[in-house]
Amino acid sequence: MNITAPNTVSLQSQPVRVGFIPLIDCAPFVVAHEKGFFCAQGVQVELSKEASWASIRDKVAFNLLDGAHMLASLPIAASLGIGTVKTSMESSFTVSHNGNAVTVSNALYQNLVKFSNDVQDIRSGAALKRFIASKKPTDPTLRFAIVYPYSSHNYQLRDWLAQAGIDPDKDVQIIVITPAQMMSYLKQNEIDGYCVGEPWNSLAVEQGVGHILVTGYDIWGSTPEKVFGVNSLWAAQNPDVYLAMIRALNRACEWVDDKQNQSELLSLLSQPDYLNCPAEQLIYGFNTLKPKGQFDWPLEAYQRFSGADINRPLPNYALWILAQMSRWQQLAKIPSLNQVVEQVYRQELYYQALGLVCPEGGSWKITKQQEKAFLAAVASGNVRLHPDGVLKGICF
Amino acid sequence: MSPPEKELTVMLVDNEPARAAIVEQAMLDSGYRVIRRLENAQNLTQAVTESQPDMVIIDIESPDRDMLENMSRLTKDNPRPIVMFAEEDDSKYVEAAIRAGVSAYVVDGVQSGSVKALLQVAIARFREFQALRLELDSVKTQLEDRKVIEKAKGLIMKHQVCDEPAAYQALRKLAMDRSQRMIDVARNVISVMELLGEKR
Numbered sequence: 001m002n003i004t005a006p007n008t009v010s011l012q013s014q015p016v017r018v019g020f021i022p023l024i025d026c027a028p029f030v031v032a033h034e035k036g037f038f039c040a041q042g043v044q045v046e047l048s049k050e051a052s053w054a055s056i057r058d059k060v061a062f063n064l065l066d067g068a069h070m071l072a073s074l075p076i077a078a079s080l081g082i083g084t085v086k087t088s089m090e091s092s093f094t095v096s097h098n099g100n101a102v103t104v105s106n107a108l109y110q111n112l113v114k115f116s117n118d119v120q121d122i123r124s125g126a127a128l129k130r131f132i133a134s135k136k137p138t139d140p141t142l143r144f145a146i147v148y149p150y151s152s153h154n155y156q157l158r159d160w161l162a163q164a165g166i167d168p169d170k171d172v173q174i175i176v177i178t179p180a181q182m183m184s185y186l187k188q189n190e191i192d193g194y195c196v197g198e199p200w201n202s203l204a205v206e207q208g209v210g211h212i213l214v215t216g217y218d219i220w221g222s223t224p225e226k227v228f229g230v231n232s233l234w235a236a237q238n239p240d241v242y243l244a245m246i247r248a249l250n251r252a253c254e255w256v257d258d259k260q261n262q263s264e265l266l267s268l269l270s271q272p273d274y275l276n277c278p279a280e281q282l283i284y285g286f287n288t289l290k291p292k293g294q295f296d297w298p299l300e301a302y303q304r305f306s307g308a309d310i311n312r313p314l315p316n317y318a319l320w321i322l323a324q325m326s327r328w329q330q331l332a333k334i335p336s337l338n339q340v341v342e343q344v345y346r347q348e349l350y351y352q353a354l355g356l357v358c359p360e361g362g363s364w365k366i367t368k369q370q371e372k373a374f375l376a377a378v379a380s381g382n383v384r385l386h387p388d389g390v391l392k393g394i395c396f
Numbered sequence: 397m398s399p400p401e402k403e404l405t406v407m408l409v410d411n412e413p414a415r416a417a418i419v420e421q422a423m424l425d426s427g428y429r430v431i432r433r434l435e436n437a438q439n440l441t442q443a444v445t446e447s448q449p450d451m452v453i454i455d456i457e458s459p460d461r462d463m464l465e466n467m468s469r470l471t472k473d474n475p476r477p478i479v480m481f482a483e484e485d486d487s488k489y490v491e492a493a494i495r496a497g498v499s500a501y502v503v504d505g506v507q508s509g510s511v512k513a514l515l516q517v518a519i520a521r522f523r524e525f526q527a528l529r530l531e532l533d534s535v536k537t538q539l540e541d542r543k544v545i546e547k548a549k550g551l552i553m554k555h556q557v558c559d560e561p562a563a564y565q566a567l568r569k570l571a572m573d574r575s576q577r578m579i580d581v582a583r584n585v586i587s588v589m590e591l592l593g594e595k596r
Binding site: 050051052053054055057058059061062063064083084085146147148149174175176177178180181330 | 441456457458459460461462463464465466467468469476477479480487490491494495499
């Protein structure tokens with residue numbers, strides 16, 4: 001189904017190999033490919049559907065893929081060598097913001113309601129805290145699922161629990177399950193709740209399997225979710241192709257956010273090569289319309305794909321993620337934060353690709369002396385993201 | 397190889413039962429103990445906790461790998477991704493494994509020599525299976541192609557009122573004139589004939 005755009009000059013001899021996970025937010029990659037935006041930029045791309053984040057990481061690290069649809073924290077983890085061999089990966093383009101939520105089983109929800117009939121208490125986790133405190137030592141520990149240890153889902157869930165005074169490592173158990181299996185685990189009471197991207201939260205509500213408590217947006221404000229991450233070696237060797245791909249993805253993101261294209265978008269994504277599911281169930285990823293549950297989903301919580309504030313790399317978010325990694329004991333030793341952020345979240349290439357002037361950068365930097373204090377303050381919950389999200393910065 | 401290395405216990409996770417059987421046999425032949433074989437990872441976490449294998453071999457295309465990634469983070473006793481052990485100068489075998497579609501998780505303290513030897517066995521069998529599957533696919537395609545060509549021949553025979561060799565010759569000539577493959581010409585013939593058939 002390749003659409004070749006006319007009058008284009010190919011920039012390379014080998015197609016660029018790009019991996020993706022069949023999730024709603026792989027849309028910009030699918031669209032750039034299917035609508036010929038890559039071709040229009042003179043780039044041949046081979047999309048490859050991958051089964052796990054671990055597989056994406058390994059294949060990019062060992063050059064079986066040049067780049068991929070990645071969790072925003074994945075290039076940071078790979079560049080630091082946590083959970084893997086140390087491989088420099090980087091990103092200069094964010095493909096999406098938001099889309100996550102915390103959903104709990106009907107059984108747990110009933111218990112929460114017993115401990116508070118105040119909506120705020122349920123959303124803030126206060127009711128959960130009271131319920132956990134009331135449990136006998138012999139009662140089974142509550143289990144929550146996330147999709148990957150180095151992910152926004154893990155950090156948002158942990159942050160939400162910690163803010164409610166719940167210790168994510170002692171008071172509950174956190175396990176990993178693939179997104180597509182979340183609902184069946186919840187139905188079978190194998191888990192009591194999860195933090196995952198859409199449509200798995202809305203579908204749980206729609207099918208009467210669970211209740212959405214909070215969205216990722218409620219917890220952190222607008223924050224990057226997935227990025228176009230590449231092997232740094234490949235980026236250095238193919239600068240023109242790389243910049244052309246950023247332009248194509250930028251175009252694709254605009255296309256995805258244009259409501260006029262929605263039915264075409266859903267039918268593209270639902271194809272067997274991509275998400276392989278009914279188009280109707282994908283609508284929740286792109287719509288303000290949420291199934292009727294106990295709570296209204298805040299308008300800004302749904303995924304956003306386009307706009308300079310969405311697509312440019314946000315170094316202060318990388319800093320925030322590093323602080324989360326440190327907070328949850330994922331870092332064996334503390335690296336130079338500024339250096340890691342500069343190497344992994346490369347803002348200048350985003351501006352260069354789109355022919356924009358790169359603004360004076362570096363305002364996000366913290367001094368070497370501040371690092372320890374910063375990490376400690378994040379760990380204790382004293383430093384937060386601005387309620388509007390990372391765009392407004394980190395609040396000291 | 398020294399006896400202690402032979403004591404390595406392995407768990408296989410593969411949703412391809414035929415391949416899993418081949419790999420398991422090869423492991424047994426090489427003196428390793430396959431303590432558990434899972435076809436799907438519904439209870440992967442529990443199985444690893446119960447069986448405590450030294451090494452888990454899992455299909456790289458399995459969505460359940462991310463589950464293992466998390467386990468390895470929780471306690472030091474759980475198997476950790478093989479890629480963590482890939483030193484700069486010695487990453488070839490890990491790369492070979494990834495290329496062959498094998499991923500592996502190893503507990504701390506297992507000698508890297510034993511890991512490599514065991515991985516070699518798995519890589520070889522995964523490759524062998526891959527080759528077999530490619531061959532099978534190509535045989536299947538050939539059979540399918542033959543059916544299509546037969547059908548086109550039949551249509552030509554009916555339409556032109558000719559015998560089989562003549563129909564075959566007609567197809568062959570068409571293919572040569574247009575420098576197309578027989579199968580492509582046959583498909584064209586079928587679609588054209590069907591179109592004509594509908595109009596008639």
